[in-house]
Amino acid sequence: MSANAKYQSPLTSRYASEEMSFNFSNDKRFSTWRKLWLNLATAEQQLGLTDITDDMLEEMRQNLTNIDYDLVAEEERRRRHDVMAHVHAFGVVCPKAAPIIHLGATSCFVTDNADLIILRDGLDILISKLVRAIDSLTNFAVAHKDLPTLGFTHFQPAQLTTVGKRATLWIQELLWDLRNLERVRNDLLFRGAKGTTGTQASFMALFDNQVDKVEALDQLVTKLSGFAKPYAVTGQTYLRKVDADILNAMASFGSTAHKIATDIRLLANLKEIEEPFEKNQIGSSAMAYKRNPMRCERICSLARHIMALASDALNTNSVQWLERTLDDSANRRISLPEAFLTTDIVLSVLQNVSDGLVVYPKVIERRIQQELPFMATENIIMAMVKKGGDRQVCHEHIRVLSHQSGYHVKVExxxxxxxSRIREEPYFAPIIEDLPALLNPSTFIGAAPTQVVRFIENEVQPALAPYTEAISQKQAVQLQV
Known part of the structure; x- marks a missing residue:
């Protein structure tokens, strides 16, 4: 069948980055299995198994990526066991080492340990992309920290804020997501060499019940595989709560990304802020004038998928009876890669949007002027009181004029x-010359500009400090429409 005659996941065929696609590829997974078998044999040799020779180890080392997938498929059809199919295929290209490949191990030695390596590497990719997105939004917040804009509560006009201050609300959620991803990354340990039900019985037999050597084997394999320590106890698998922990962190990020993209979509409708729109991009096949926020719509669409996948991991963990059941396998083959691939895509789009956000100050100013007179009434009352007026009398004048103006806006x-009505009302003559200052939008934004500066100095910069290299490597993200 041709590629176009069968279903292909849009996550890999349309959206995902090459690095994340490779991280969950067969080449990465099965070469990692072979590296784990090499690590196990290396550790077993170092701990005294003389049947394992240097020639065997070198033969394995030379064939880590020499995978005959046709042979593997043939063996799996015959044996109905994916791990043993790969053990056989590895042994064909490593005839000297064939007798000691997978020595003392259970299938989960390669499947689970490889999964942990892939999850670790995937988290590293996501964290690097997240800090780049945060950096882009931080630059945006600094550039617009002083630009007054109408605030909204309940999507109704409220007190003024600034464009940059609003962006800090997005950044703060992303910082929490960074903390969550860092935590699950740093909490990630290794399954190690635990045997079929986690008791290390096969390795105890291999090392003549020398528990010190069995424990040393667990530690050594873990170190050779790039982890600081193994989980102290496991069943046949590492506990699937690890998966739930990771996917929940991603789901939380999905919620953040959805909120940010929704805010931008709402502001795009108001024509205050837009995502980048390419010169030849078509917004609608029928309505040529349209500039649809397709990037932010993509973020929202995919973010919902991330959030939904978290329930897969929670449900899978909840039904892992006793030492394990196999009803986790098929689900994890789908939910884990899709969670990482989808999060990777959302982060790429988020950076693309953040890099190219377009602000329309004149539109923002016009909307402020439409609402500011009502918001300025308290300032006007205070100014009248300072000139000797009675607050209650002034309040009644303002109330009457406000209702008249509101009728003019809503009904007429x-x-x-x-x-204009205040200017024409003789009662307000004492403060007419003060009105321009009383209506200056910059006097309605409180400490917003300072909050932006302090937030970046005290929160953002310390959080991003460990990632200066990742940020320096940031490149413009090109998206496939």
Missing amino acids: GGENDLI
Whole structure:
């Protein structure tokens, strides 16, 4: 069958990065299995198994990526066991080492330990991309820290904030996501050499019940595989709560990304902020004028998938009876790669959007002027009181004029003319010259600019400090439409 005659996951065929696609590829997985068999044999030799020779180890080392997938498929059809098919195929190209490949191990020695290596490497990819997205949004927040904009609560006009201050709310959630991903990355340990039910019985037999050597084997294989320590206890598998922990961290990020993208979509409708739009990009096949926020829509669409996948891991963990059941396998083959691939895609799109966000200050200013007169009424009342006016009398004048202006806007379809009405009302003559200052938007943003600066100095920069190299390697993300 041709590639176009069968289903292909859009995660790999359309969206995902090459590095994350490779991380979950057959080449990565099965070469990692072979490296684990080499590590096991190396550790067993170092701990006194004289039947394992240097020639055997070198033969294995030379064939880590020399995988005959046709032979593997043939063997799996015959043996109905994927691990033993690969053991046989490895032995064919390593005839000297064939007798000692997989010595003392159970299938989960390669499957679970390889999964942990792949999860670790996948988390490293995600963390690097997340810090780059945070860096892009941080640059945006700094650039627009002083630009007043209408705040919204309940998506109704509220007190002013700044464009940069609003971006810090997005960044703060992303910092929490960074913390969550760092934690699950740093908590990740190795299954090691634990045997069929986690008791290390096969290795006890191999080393004549010398428990010190069996424990040393567990530690040595772990070290050779790039981990600091193994899990102290396991069943046949590492506990599937590890998967749930990782996917929950990703789901939490998915929630953040969905919120950020939704905010940008709402602001795009108001024509205040837009995601990047390419010169020849078509927004609609029928409505040529449209500039649809397709990048942010993609983020929202895929973020929902990330959040949904977390339930797979939770449910799988909950039904791992006793030392294990095999009903985790098929689910994990789908849910783990898809969670990583989808999160990887969302992070790439998020950086692309953050790098190219377009702000329209004139539109923002016009919307402020439509709402600011109502928000300025308290300032006007205070100014009148300072000039000798009575607060209650002033409040009643403002109330009447506000309702008149509101009727003009909502019923008659006019512009907000409250300030014009105030100018024409003789009662307010004492403060007419003060109105421009009282209506200056920059006086309504409180400490927002300072908050941006302090937040970046005290929160963002310390969090990103360990990742200066990753940030320096940041490149513009090109997306496939």
